[in-house]
Amino acid sequence: MRIEKLVLQNYRQFRHAELDFSRTAGNDLHIIRGMNGTGKTNILNAFNWCLYGDEPHLAKDSQQLPRLNLGCIRDSDGSQNEEVRAELWLKTRDGNYLVFERRESYRVQGHDEHPLVQERSFEARVTDAKGNIKILRDEEAAYCAERFVPRLMREFFLFDGERLDRYFKEATAQNIRHAVFELSQIHLLENLEQKLDATLKDVRREAGKASPAIEQSRERLDTLENRLGDLDTQRQACIDQVNLSKDKIAEYLEMLRGVPDVATLEAERQGLGERRKQKEQLRADKAAQKREALFQSGMSIGVWPAMDQILQIIDQKREDNEIPPTVDKGLLDSILRDHLCRICGRALDEESTRHVKQLAEEVRLSSAVLRELVNMENALRLRADTLSHFDAQLREMTSEIREYETELDAIERRKNEIDRELEGYNIHRITEWHKERQNFENARDTNQRKLGMLDAQRDGLLVQIRALKASLDKELKKETKLAQLRKEIGFCASALEVVRQTKHSIMTQTRREIESETKALFMDFAWKKETFRDVHIDDDYGIHLMHSMGYDCLGAASAAERELLALSFTLALHKVSGFDSPIVIDTPVARVSDEHRVNFGRVLLEVSADKQTVLLFTPAEYSQDLAGVIDRHSSNRLELKLSSDENEARVEVL
Amino acid sequence: MSDTLINERIVNGLKLHCEGDDAMYGFLLDLAYREAEHGGQWRWKAAYRQGVRQHSAEWGGFDED
Secondary structure, rough: EEEEEEEEEOOOOOEEEEOOOOOOOOOOOEEEEEEOOOOOOHHHHHHHHHHHHOOOOOHHHOOOOOOOOHHHHHHHHOOOEEEEEEEEEEEEEOEEEEEEEEEEEEEOOOOOOOOEEEEEEEEEEEEEOOEEEEEEEEEHHHHHHHHHOOOHHHHEEEEEEEHHHHOOOOOOOHHHHHHHHHHHHHHHHHHHHHHHHHHHHHHHHHHOHHHHHHHHHHHHHHHHHHHHHHHHHHHHHOOOHHHHHHHHHHHHHHOOOOOOHHHHHHHHHHHHHHHHHHHHHHHHHHHHHHHHHHHHHHHHHHHHHHHHHHHHHHHHHOOOOOOOOOOOHHHHHHHHHHHOOOOOEEOOOOHHHHHHHHHHHHHOOHHHHHHHHHHHHHHHHHHHHHHHHHHHHHHHHHHHHHHHHHHHHHHHHHHHHHHHHHOOOOOHHHHOOOOOOHHHHHHHHHHHHHHHHHEEEEHHHHHHHHHHHHHHEEEHOOOHHHHHHHHHHHHHHHHHHHHHHHHHHHHHHHHHHHHHHHHHHHHHOOOOOOEEEEEOOOOOOOEEEEEEOOOOOOOOHHHHHHHHHHHHHHHHHHHOOOOOOOOEEEOOOOOOOOOHHHHEEEEEHHHHHHOOEEEEEEOOOOHHHHHHHHHOOOOOOEEEOOOOOOOEEEEEEO | OOOOOOOOEEEEEHHHHHHHHHHEEEEEEEHHHHHHHHHHOHHHHHHHHHHHHHHHHHHOOOOOO
């Protein structure tokens, strides 16, 4: 199905506009260029309003404005209703025309007031190949629009290019699961499941009225099944949280790629500061110890010759047996002076006097002096010993001080390195990113643990439910009058099981098909084909872009590569869904860096070879290089221009 | 453009998992179409209950013991 044209009357900036989307060139590519405010996004809104009656991409300033064109309000004299109209002309593959037309008529009361809606209408005109026209209105027309693009899936056909950038950055798993749900109409099966479950409970309740035993089992079963439902809700919330945390961790890792680990470096710098203080203190203590040793030993060194001589005298006296002293010279002198023995009291005779004199001459030092020498000997020897080791001690202390200085130098060098590494970075913001990443890692771990506990509880609960169902069935069998109800319960439970199995198998099958298509398209489109090996969507709907080296590189992919993956995924959804509708993208390369815009342009060109593609660019996006690649292949190039009073946009063909 | 209200996968999936149980398949397909047709609020309780009553009567996949 193709869009042939879009006709707007009094719709927002467009007083009257007709946008032609005929295929006139090799590619079904249609370029609409316009400055901000000229109504590009409102073209996207016009498609939505015409088909579904709402405007999901309305900018904040447009939300304050009426849908009816401001110029029309200004020119209206209020005598008749003014009308907003959007017409979307489509052509099916079998040559039928389908025209959707939505109208709203307004009564304009005053130029400054919002006009009031008087009437609304929506119709679809189907013209077959023979020229027969069938007109469908309101609900029937809405049903027809659903067959063009289902409302719930329109975000994959009519979207803002920014969405491509966000798609694999925010809640990826939820996005993919949502897409699979919408694509497979899983909501329909969920409705069936919920209502069958409620019906089963009703039938059991009916049976419960027949016997207290049945009622007791039923009540218990209801309680356990409700608990199982709660557990499943909690499990899903946990899985969502784990996936969200994984996405966020990948996002922060991407932001922190090539950025120093500020928190660790800051902690290291702080640690280095503390170590420096300790080492400086140790160096100061050692230097003081060395100074004290030098001071103490310096005095000893000055008197060393005298000390050495005294020790030599002591050694000599010891050799001469004068030490320890055996004779008191003072006593001998006193005996000779008084000629009286101080020991026995006898007067000295001549021989005794001579003998004492001889003794006194032999004793050259007094015993007091000798005792003094004996007393000082130990101290002198200790000091002499100390002095003999002083040189070694001094060298050791000097070496220790040098070691401290070397360590302090190393600390200073590392601090300087850290300072250089952190230079130019916003340390506060990076620290916050690290903290956030850590928080998400903690959240992921906590939820994974919780999930494990919930799984164990769920397994236990399922065993109890199975036992209780068997017990309920046994009770039902006892009551023969309840045979029909028992059969209805069995039928309803089996139907519920079929719906659940169908739901699970469809989701798995759809996920695998999307995975396979996404991979094929991405590998075909990718400009760095050697870099990537695989695209994988896991059971929890997480998407993984596998590098040729074997690791998941989605987090490290450039914005252009990520958008390319999102575009491949979107086109895979189109193919798997069977809805062969056009794709309309507002600002498709706004987030793509200049170097990749041309590559992305080539991909969009390739897409438009088989699928009608409408692209709305700002002039800044639509660079000369990009235009050089796609201009000559495009079927239509239109430009939106605003009137001088900015109330009206007109469409010019380029 | 899709010609049917229900995704073909659902129709095939239900058939596959009913494993030849025609009463069950007929019942579920009927309900699936009703869900697709109504979309919003509808008096589903009576329809589901009636469907169970009617289709279970001709249902063979039941242990009568």
